[in-house]
Amino acid sequence: MEPTELECCVLGIVWERGPVTAHAIRTELLASRSSFWSGSAGAIYPLVARLEKRGLLRTEARPWGDRVKRELTLTPAGLAALRAWLAPLPGWAGAVTFDPIRTRLFFLGALPAESWSAFLDDAEAKVRAEKAALQAELAKLSGRFERLAAGGALRELEARLGWLGEVRRELAGPEFC
Amino acid sequence: MEPTELECCVLGIVWERGPVTAHAIRTELLASRSSFWSGSAGAIYPLVARLEKRGLLRTEARPWGDRVKRELTLTPAGLAALRAWLAPLPGWAGAVTFDPIRTRLFFLGALPAESWSAFLDDAEAKVRAEKAALQAELAKLSGRFERLAAGGALRELEARLGWLGEVRRELAGPEFC
DNA sequence: CCGCTCATGTAACTGGTTACATGATTTA
DNA sequence: TAAATCATGTAACCAGTTACATGAGCGG
Numbered sequence: 001m002e003p004t005e006l007e008c009c010v011l012g013i014v015w016e017r018g019p020v021t022a023h024a025i026r027t028e029l030l031a032s033r034s035s036f037w038s039g040s041a042g043a044i045y046p047l048v049a050r051l052e053k054r055g056l057l058r059t060e061a062r063p064w065g066d067r068v069k070r071e072l073t074l075t076p077a078g079l080a081a082l083r084a085w086l087a088p089l090p091g092w093a094g095a096v097t098f099d100p101i102r103t104r105l106f107f108l109g110a111l112p113a114e115s116w117s118a119f120l121d122d123a124e125a126k127v128r129a130e131k132a133a134l135q136a137e138l139a140k141l142s143g144r145f146e147r148l149a150a151g152g153a154l155r156e157l158e159a160r161l162g163w164l165g166e167v168r169r170e171l172a173g174p175e176f177c
Numbered sequence: 178m179e180p181t182e183l184e185c186c187v188l189g190i191v192w193e194r195g196p197v198t199a200h201a202i203r204t205e206l207l208a209s210r211s212s213f214w215s216g217s218a219g220a221i222y223p224l225v226a227r228l229e230k231r232g233l234l235r236t237e238a239r240p241w242g243d244r245v246k247r248e249l250t251l252t253p254a255g256l257a258a259l260r261a262w263l264a265p266l267p268g269w270a271g272a273v274t275f276d277p278i279r280t281r282l283f284f285l286g287a288l289p290a291e292s293w294s295a296f297l298d299d300a301e302a303k304v305r306a307e308k309a310a311l312q313a314e315l316a317k318l319s320g321r322f323e324r325l326a327a328g329g330a331l332r333e334l335e336a337r338l339g340w341l342g343e344v345r346r347e348l349a350g351p352e353f354c
Numbered sequence: 355c356c357g358c359t360c361a362t363g364t365a366a367c368t369g370g371t372t373a374c375a376t377g378a379t380t381t382a
Numbered sequence: 383t384a385a386a387t388c389a390t391g392t393a394a395c396c397a398g399t400t401a402c403a404t405g406a407g408c409g410g
Contacts, residue, residue, distance in 0.1 A: 005275075005277065005280065009280060012284035012287065015284060015287050016283075016284065016286075016287075033272060033273045034272060034273045034274065034275055035269040035272040035273075036274070036275035079287065082284065082287050083287060083288055085281070086281050086284060086285065086287060086288055086296070087281075087288060087292065087295070087296050087299065088299055089277070089278065089281070089296075089299050089300060089303060090277065091303075092212040092277070093277045093278055093300065093303050094278075094300070094302075094303030094304040094305075094306060094307040094334075094337075095210060095211060095212040095307055096210045096211045096212075096307065096311065096330040096333060096334065097211065097213070097274040097275060097276055097333065098182075098211055098213035098274060098275065099274055099329070099330075099333070100182065100266070100267065100269070100270045101266065101270055101271075101329075102326050102329045102330065103182065103186060103326075104262070104263050104264075104266070105322055105325060105326050105329070106189060106193075106322055106323065106326050107189035107192060107193065107259065107263060107322070108263065108322055109193075109321075109322055110189065110192050110193075110256065110260060110263060111260055111263055111264060115264065118264070119263070119264050119266075122264065122266050123266060123270065123271070125271075126266060126268075126270050126271030127271040128271075129271060130271040130272055130273065134273065144286075144347075145282055145283055145284070145285055145286055146283065148282060148343075148344050148347060148348075149279050149280075149282050149283050151340065151343065151344075152276070152278075152279045152282070152337070152340040152344070153273040153276075153279065155336040155337075155339060155340045155343075156273060156274065156276070156336050156337070156340075157271075157273065158336065159332040159333050159335065159336035160329070160332075160333070162332060163328065163329040163332045163333075166325075166328065167325050167328075167329070170321075170325060171325075
């Protein structure tokens with residue numbers, strides 16, 4: 001079966017970070033700025049077990065007290081799966097992404113016109129906050145692709161801010177509609 | 178319990194389109210450019226039943242042959258739920274969205290450097306195709322908020338194209354990393 | 355009368371969430 | 383030594399997917 005985005009993302013993290021524990025993967029996902037990746041234990045541990053059963057990951061158990069610490073590495077099949085996921089891109093890769101603000105704007109007419117401005121203030125404040133946090137993080141990144149990816153996220157947030165400004169001008173303007 | 182994004186989106190569609198059948202909601206979601214909204218029957222029909230049980234939707238059964246056609250309308254509680262969903266925005270509303278291309282770029286180093294350019298070509302072609310389709314659709318839209326939302330989606334796609342160009346320049350440039 | 359669109363559903367499955375449970379190691 | 387962090391898992395649940403099943407109405 002087609003692996004999920006999260007599964008392949010985990011393969012990618014293992015590829016990049018060398019031998020890692022499932023816990024380290026979790027913390028990396030939890031640190032991600034995107035709300036898409038939760039990294040809950042209930043997602044990661046079964047997922048890792050799944051990938052291991054499919055032969056994409058290999059775990060090496062290290063004694064740690066009277067428990068074991070399981071360090072994950074990619075198998076050749078795992079690397080192949082990662083590469084197959086990277087390219088070619090799925091058909092929907094270019095599709096418009098899910099933006100909760102844009103989705104809500106569709107139905108903004110259900111709120112009284114007096115509150116539209118407050119809605120836009122709220123949206124702008126939240127995007128700006130995210131942008132500031134991302135910029136602070138970007139300054140600390142060193143990896144080539146990490147920086148490029150963060151740059152993309154930054155451009156996305158800037159596009160949203162520009163758009164919110166346009167929406168504000170349009171809604172403040174002529175009411176003929 | 179907190180309603181899901183899909184549930185509230187359905188409330189919004191019912192608010193906007195007046196009395197509609199569940200089927201019409203499906204087709205509207207299926208037509209959406211975002212791959213996020215699938216509108217499968219197995220999602221919509223149980224969802225509508227759920228919203229009805231919670232008193233957010235009311236259905237009026239119309240005889241149609243020897244079956245019934247169920248037309249949905251918002252209840253006052255449904256309108257209140259829709260408004261509560263619209264504002265205030267959830268804390269994560271400003272977060273960076275999920276972009277499959279950006280996610281993959283993180284791990285592009287797992288592919289040989291010779292194939293990076295093909296990856297970017299592929300990504301650019303897919304985003305451009307989406308942009309063209311969206312522009313064609315935008316020309317046909319008439320609703321104020323519909324147009325504004327589509328404009329936001331367009332800006333997002335343009336930001337991604339700009340970013341892909343930047344990535345290309347960066348990767349073509351100095352290899353010192 | 356054939357095929358398309360409108361229309362309503364169900365059943366099995368699955369990936370991910372929330373919440374819980376446990377214990378080792380490190381650091382203040 | 384107490385608190386924070388590292389570490390591994392499980393159980394119940396749930397929303398959404400895929401695939402299936404059925405049938406009305408309509409245009410060619």
